[in-house]
Amino acid sequence: STTNNTNTGTSSSTNTTNTTNTSQQAWNSLLTKKKYGQQIAMELQTSYIDMMNKIYYTKYKYYILNCQKLEKSKISLNKYDLLAVNVKETGGLFTKSKTAEQLVDIFKLHQRHVLLNNISQANYIMYHIEEKKASKYTYQELFHSQLQLLRELTISEYDFIVQFFHPKTTTDEKTTEKIQQQEQQPLKNSKEIFQAIFSKTFDFFQSYIGQQIDQSYDLINMLLMIRILAYHYQEIQKEEIHASCLTFFFNGLNIKLWTKFKQLFDNHYQSLKNYKKLTKLPLNTPIHFLI
Numbered sequence: 001s002t003t004n005n006t007n008t009g010t011s012s013s014t015n016t017t018n019t020t021n022t023s024q025q026a027w028n029s030l031l032t033k034k035k036y037g038q039q040i041a042m043e044l045q046t047s048y049i050d051m052m053n054k055i056y057y058t059k060y061k062y063y064i065l066n067c068q069k070l071e072k073s074k075i076s077l078n079k080y081d082l083l084a085v086n087v088k089e090t091g092g093l094f095t096k097s098k099t100a101e102q103l104v105d106i107f108k109l110h111q112r113h114v115l116l117n118n119i120s121q122a123n124y125i126m127y128h129i130e131e132k133k134a135s136k137y138t139y140q141e142l143f144h145s146q147l148q149l150l151r152e153l154t155i156s157e158y159d160f161i162v163q164f165f166h167p168k169t170t171t172d173e174k175t176t177e178k179i180q181q182q183e184q185q186p187l188k189n190s191k192e193i194f195q196a197i198f199s200k201t202f203d204f205f206q207s208y209i210g211q212q213i214d215q216s217y218d219l220i221n222m223l224l225m226i227r228i229l230a231y232h233y234q235e236i237q238k239e240e241i242h243a244s245c246l247t248f249f250f251n252g253l254n255i256k257l258w259t260k261f262k263q264l265f266d267n268h269y270q271s272l273k274n275y276k277k278l279t280k281l282p283l284n285t286p287i288h289f290l291i
Contacts, residue, residue: 044187045165049196056153057200064129064146064208072136075106077217082271083107112138112224119231124149137210140224147232150205154198155242161197162190162241194245202249208251213260219268222261229253 081103098106115122115138125137125145137145166189188196213222233250237243 014150045193049188049193052157052197053200056157056198057204060150060153060201061147062205063127064205066131067125067142068147070125070127070130070135070137071137071142073219075110075140077106079217081217083104083268084271084275100218107220109220112140112220115140115144116224116227116231119144119228122148124152139221140228143225143234144228146205147228150201151236151246154194154246155236155239157197158190158194158245161193165193166190176288191245202252206249206252206256210256213256216260217264219261219264222257222264226254226257226261229257 085103087097087103089097122141122144124144177258213225214263216222229250233247233254236246236250
């Protein structure tokens with residue numbers, strides 16, 4: 001039985017390889033055609049880009065929005081929840097004031113850091129399965145899952161683009177050079193194809209994360225998200241070819257997170273600087289002061 005399974009798997013792998021090689025041969029043959037070959041190749045490339053752009057954007061957006069259903073209830077914070085603050089001034093127009101004990105509690109980790117202990121083993125969450133089980137996850141776990149899935153999708157797609165459209169052979173290099181010399185509008189290179197396919201997906205995720213953190217006052221959450229993002233960035237750096245096409249995306253997210261972190265940190269720092277003013281309040285005024 002094991003032998004049969006192995007043979008079946010080997011046969012399947014061989015068939016896939018043969019199919020890919022045949023497709024590459026057809027593509028390379030198309031490029032060398034003197035009449036209409038270049039035009040047809042460009043049309044095929046454009047059609048592939050448009051199709052994959054829509055597929056990845058639609059599927060990934062659907063995944064992100066469904067992941068929201070699995071999120072545990074968040075810790076409720078607002079702009080008045082600072083390290084040093086007059087407890088009577090906490091709360092907003094539609095929220096109640098917090099007690100000193102509640103203020104201390106919102107600055108606790110609440111097991112949100114556990115993910116970092118085994119982040120390399122944590123795979124992306126399959127929401128359609130977890131939803132049936134009524135599972136709930138922290139925002140940090142969902143953020144990691146979203147990055148993990150996106151990283152795997154993009155790397156797999158980039159490897160295919162390089163293998164199919166630009167295989168590293170002497171014949172292909174000569175063909176590409178010839179096309180560059182003869183045509184005013186040459187075929188896109190691998191990175192250009194990749195960016196064209198994922199540009200809409202990247203923009204959506206950047207915008208989604210921006211919306212998530214814009215109204216957030218959770219300083220600890222920002223630190224955890226920065227650490228999770230750093231892990232995935234380190235992973236793509238292991239392969240230079242992948243880092244070259246994904247670094248700009250990770251840099252964009254990193255800037256968003258650090259900018260928000262600095263804003264929140266400055267607010268807390270200012271509250272500590274204002275501590276002397278708070279000490280002039282009547283002695284019976286409760287002061288939250290956490291270091």
